[in-house]
Amino acid sequence: MPTWPHPESKSAALFERARRVLPGGISRGQTWIDPFPIxxxxxxxxxxxxxxxxxxxxxxxxxxxxxHGHSHPEVVRAVAEALPRGSVYSMPNAVELDLAELLCERIASVEQVRFCNSGTEAVMLALKAARARTGRPRIAKVEGSYHGMYDYAEISLDASPANWGNRPTPVPFAHGTPSGVLADTVIIPFNDVETAEAMLREAGDSLAAILVDPAPAQVGMMPMSPAFAAMVRKVADDIGAVLVCDEVIALRIGYHGGQARVGLRPDLTTMAKIIGGGYPVGAIGGTREAMAVFSHEHGKPLNPTSGTFTSNPISMTAGLVTMRLLxxxxxxxxxxxxxxxxxxxxxxxxxxxxxxxxxxxxxxxxxxxxxxxxxxxxxxxxxxxxxxxxxxxxxxxxxxxxxxxxxxxxxxxxxxxxxxxxxxxxxxxxxxxxxx
Ligand SMILES: Cc1ncc(COP(=O)(O)O)c(C=O)c1O
The missing domain is CATH 3.90.1150.10 (Aspartate Aminotransferase, domain 1)
Structure with a gap:
């Protein structure tokens, strides 16, 4: 029987069907491989x-x-038990509290959690929360670092020698990126304390957030240096910006988060991936002070959020069982x-x-x-x-x-x-x- 990538394989036949109804024959960029997906x-x-x-x-x-790989038996059992009780409701459920408490217990900088549905959403909400708190427009991020699809977070993702300039400069990732987004993004080099510090201080009180990953995949998952971690914390304090640590992947490198491994103390932390146990999820965590922008306790929140599938009991259950096993x-x-x-x-x-x-x-x-x-x-x-x-x-x-x-x-x-x-x-x- 012919197998991938043979033109008579079943994958080839499915791809032919897919090309008719999905742009390029796929639903997510990562599944594309040449000459067609498996x-x-x-x-x-x-x-x-x-x-x-x-x-x-x-x-x-x-x-x-x-x-824990695919279909871990304990996750499957817990999800199967939860499914007959409904997949999502317009009321909160208790499982989200269990998962939020687990994350608060494990990650020292996280006192409160707001769930969402993906890492992209978590990063977007964290950056909006930083803007809401500071009243400032601009975001600093590391050249080449991936943080999902929010306009500001994807700037300079694929910067190349043809366009990256001497000192990092904002390079659009998607065509049609508004010039305002580029103007409101500051791109810093990873682990280059001197250059990054100079650029952050230059941007000074225009910066709402400094967004970093403790070990960005795009730079070979190299850990953030202690000097860089200390520098971003100090600069954020000095200029009054919110320090955001993206743990969407990094949470898998340490029980107390990637931040504990590299000595970073952020105001906000973004999470996703493993905390959903194989189901869609995202979350922002942080200090009570930094998370206050999400609360409606004193009227309309400074940064309101919504989300039809947020904290659904299936993702929460799978995430809870997964994280307890971890x-x-x-x-x-x-x-x-x-x-x-x-x-x-x-x-x-x-x-x-x-x-x-x-x-x-x-x-x-x-x-x-x-x-x-x-x-x-x-x-x-x-x-x-x-x-x-x-x-x-x-x-x-x-x-x-x-x-x-x-x-x-x-x-x-x-x-x-x-x-x-x-x-x-x-x-x-x-x-x-x-x-x-
Ligand atoms: C560090 C980081 N942040 C954010 C994201 C976006 O997460 P999602 O794919 O759940 O939107 C990713 C996805 O790979 C990521 O690696």
Whole structure:
């Protein structure tokens, strides 16, 4: 039977149908791979089986959102029990309190939580909350860092040598980005304390928020340096801006959040992915003071929010069970398997003389097809021939039954085993050996 990417595979047939009703044949950019997506039939634990019957090990876990792999039995059981009681109501439910309390207990800077439905929404609401609190328009963010699809948050996401300028300058991501959005965004270099501090202080009291990720995926998941973490806190205090920490992915690197690992003390924290246990979710957390803009207790909130599916009991239940299973011992196991994976893949690159490197921390790892020291978006950036080599690795690993992201990212789960890592390393060795 022909399998992906054969033109007579079932994936090919589904893609032909999809092209008629979905722009480009897909519903979300991340599912696109050349020459067409692999359609899934089912997934369980660490394995995903496609419609042609090919089973692969999942090292991507829906772009970091599954921390216990697919369909963890305890999550499935809890969701199945909750479903007959209704999927969403126009009244609050008690499960959202359990999940909010868990997040407040774990993350030192989080005293209160407001739920929403995605990471994009969480970042948007956090930035709007910062504007509401300060009455200021501008947002500072790190060059190359991904924070979802809100206009301000996606500026300079794919800045390249052709447009990034000497000092980081705001580069539109989507066509048609209003010039006002560019004018209201300040782009700073990751972990470059001196340049970033100068730019933030220059922007001074025009800044509502400084938005940072403790270990941005786009810069190879390198941790924020203690000096950078201290600098953004100090500058935010000095200029009166709100410090926002995006933990949409980083929450998977530490029981107390990525912020605890890098020594960051934000005013607001954005969360999503793992806290929904595989179901749609988002949340903003923060100090009582920073969260006050969401409260209606003294009249219309400074930053009103709404959301038809917010805090639905299914996402809340799946998230609660997932986060309870993700105890400190589970974080330790993820750390250990992440270390073993980075070591194994790095060893394959050394042994085969492949000009590349493996970066990342805890359960996150990133393959690169160059050897330059990575500190920020510019040093992580792949020249076209390097990007082509990385795509060949991606393709070779897919053929070897290992799912990673087309850009070389892996997000491990608690159901990944040493045997999976050995298979990934063997797959990498095979595809490097086949390269000319
Ligand atoms: C750091 C970060 N922030 C925000 C988002 C947006 O989250 P969502 O895809 O749930 O909108 C993502 C998604 O990958 C992310 O990685």
């Amino acid at each position: 359609y899934v039939r089912e997934a369980s634990g660490a394995e995903v089986t496609d419609v042609d019957g090919v089973t692969r090990i999942d090292f991507l876990n829906n772009f970091a959102s599954l921390i 105890d400190e011992a589970a974080y330790d196991r993820l750390e250990a398997i992440g270390n073993r994976a980075r070591a194994a893949l790095g060893e394959v690159m050394r042994a085969t003389g492949f000009p590349g490197q493996v970066t990342g921390m805890a359960s996150m790892l990133h393959l690169h097809a160059h050897e330059r020291t990575i500190t920020d978006h510019r040093s992580a950036y792949h020249q076209p021939e390097e990007a082509a080599r990385l795509r060949r690795i991606y393709r070779g690993l897919t053929d070897a039954g290992c799912m990673i992201s087309p850009r070389g990212a892996c997000f491990l789960s608690t159901v990944n085993t040493d045997a999976h890592i050995e298979r990934l390393a063997a797959g990498l060795r095979g595809c490097i050996e086949r390269m000319d």
